[in-house]
Amino acid sequence: MNRSKLARLIVPRSICLIGAGDWTDAVAAGSRKIGYTGDLWRVHPKRRSDSTQHYYRSIDELPGAPDATFLAVPKQEAAMVAGQLARRDAGGFVCFAAGFSETGTDEGHRLTEDLQRSAGDLPYFGPNCYGTMNFFDRVALWPDQVVGDPPDRGVALICQSGTIALTLMFNDRSLPIGYIFTVGNQTRLAVEDLIEVLCDDPRVSAFGLYLEGIKDPAAFARATMRARAAGKPIAMVKSGRTEAAARTAHSHTGALAGADAIFDTFCRQAGIARCDTLATLCETLKVFHAGGPLTGRRILVMGASGGDMAMTADVARNLPLEFSDIQPQTAAALTGILSDRVTIANPLDIHTYLWFDPPALQKAFALALRSGYDAVGFMLDNPPESKADTAAFAAVIDVFIAAAQGAPARAALMSSLPETISPGTRQRCLDGGVVPLQGQREALEALALAGATGDAWRKGEAVSLQLPATQRGIAPRSAMTLTEDAGKSALAEFGVPTARRRVVLAADAARAAAQIGYPVVMKAFGAHLEHKSELGGVILNIRSDAEAAAAAQRLSDISSSVLVEEMITDAIAEVLIGVIVDAQFGQTLVLGAGGVLTELLQDSVSLLPPWNRSAIESAIDSLKVAKLLTGFRGKPAGDREALVQAVLSVARYAHAHLNTLLEIDVNPLIVRPKGRGAVAVDAMIRLTQEK
DSSP states (O other): OOHHHHHHHHSOSEEEEEEOHHHHHHHHHHHHHHTOOSEEEEEOSSOOOOSSOOEESSGGGSSSOOSEEEEESOHHHHHHHHHHHHHTTOOOEEEOOOOSGGGOSHHHHHHHHHHHHHHTTOOEEOSSOOOEEETTTTEEEOSSOOOOOOOSSEEEEEESOHHHHHHHHTOOSOOOEEEEEEOTTOSSSOHHHHHHHHTTOTTEEEEEEEESOOSOHHHHHHHHHHHHHTTOOEEEEESOTTOOOSSOOOSHHHHHSOHHHHHHHHHHHHTEEEOSSHHHHHHHHHHHHHHSSOSOSBEEEEESOHHHHHHHHHHTTTSSOBOOOOOHHHHHHHHHHHOTTSOOOSSEEOTTTTTTOHHHHHHHHHHHHTSSOSEEEEEOOOOOTTTSOOHHHHHHHHHHHHHHTTOSSEEEEEESSGGGSOHHHHHHHHHTTOEEEESHHHHHHHHHHHHHHHHHHHHOOOOOOBOOGGGGTOOOOEEEEOOHHHHHHHHHTTTOOBOOEEEEEGGGHHHHHHHHOSSEEEEEEOTTOSOTGGGTOEEEEEOSHHHHHHHHHHHTTTOSEEEEEEOOOOOSEEEEEEEEEETTTEEEEEEEEOTTHHHHHOOEEEEOSOOOHHHHHHHHHTSGGGGGGGTGGGOOOBOHHHHHHHHHHHHHHHHHTTTTEEEEEEEEEEEOBTTSOEEEOOEEEEEEEOO
């Protein structure tokens, strides 16, 4: 990426508009509306010049090399024009035309390759790209309505959809927007490139993204870490939550860790707020703009309506927010202000006894804002200014704004409906350091996401992808599955504990069982038997020579060889440990409920590297099955340390086999009582092999 040319493209002193009249006319109108003061040149082979506008016949006729060009020519001509711009040493361009690689056709791919080759080192947006807006510097390369005022400081929006970008521009939520970039096919400039560059712009407070796909996951991960280091949080909407995974799952691990779940994992670990809707995206960006991520998720919501507070509790019931009780000392002080007619709780219905007593009301607000919460919200819906007297509402809001000055908690004015905070009120709040949040659900989601981002930032661990060679351009090879015995032996070399076992012919299985000691497990054995249980190839709790002989006879119908293994009888919990290779993010560790509970509970968590002790312990704690490890319902506690060590051992094996590993599935690892360890009783490993 040529950063000097990209700087010219983003903040141009000269703009050239080439091609289709209607579209380039709209760009010219937008430039005039936003107040662009640089040179604006028009190129068209047939349009006639007049007293208001001169048209050049070609790029060669231009009086200089344009810093930014909007290219609205037919797709077949785009490469030729890009080459002419490159020869003039232009800054870069927006390729508005569609019909390139997004079509998936041979012609589309050929046109894309021609464009890349002809453009040389020029940075460009698209193709299939709507344009860019730079409100900070009053620059519009935008063939549509331009709505918004240049802020001193604001968010940067980067979208893969022109319509979504327009929708966000049209928001009536007082979200200050500094930049809007649409990236189209991301053929040259991708989302991660823009994040990297804009991290250096002190005017950018946060990033808002709409994504459909990521061009370079490793570069994207680095860019998000750079944004975090620069103190610029990221909120995004990414489509494709319901898209089925492209690969076939060979194991429970593969089934549990779908592609979208892994993207969620990336966002969680990287400290990115992944939003479900554009409304929540806007509200989250307002929280970020007004002060960055929250310090935590402990919130207090206040309001003058019991109904509002009941709704708040209901709406937030499935959000990761902490509505912790108000501390006794603070509760007593609030009772002294609000009277004993008010029940001190969280959410807090303050009633309206102090509605017309601003000094007392300010004391109550100030006390709440200094009572140890990460955020304090005051919920109030205002009547429409054009239809009602709003003076009393405005007065109370001003008291809340005054009380928030210097408070350690983030202050938010919240409304149940998005339209019941007027633009004037929103601006008064923003000027006073209070974030106006519109819509009850969106407001609570925004606070939860901002708190989760703050949690990730405090942990400070960067996401460090482990990408195998096949994801770095080296051709993939065919796959093989290790036998269960070979897989266990391979993992044991890295510290994974396994049970005593022998592989024998079916005729020798009873003798092997007696030598190992009862009870034992017998399994049909062979490289082709990935799913032995489904074939009836596993027989448990064999306790005598007669049972062993009968079991061996049954299994001989499936395979000529049998794995005989000691049976672990003191299980406290069964846990799944797996590693898969995601198509975008590489090696991914999966932990979950194991054994028969895997499919029943769907209790799992995914982790991207680094896989250190603290990350693994946090992941274990997030599982429902973790309760069994503490001594559930009178049973002894499980050997948690042995579980952690087993997970770390699997992670070491995965890292050591980065370029050959396809999948690991240890299911289950039996966690025994504390002090007795853990044992992997089934394991499947798939590796690449030479063709």
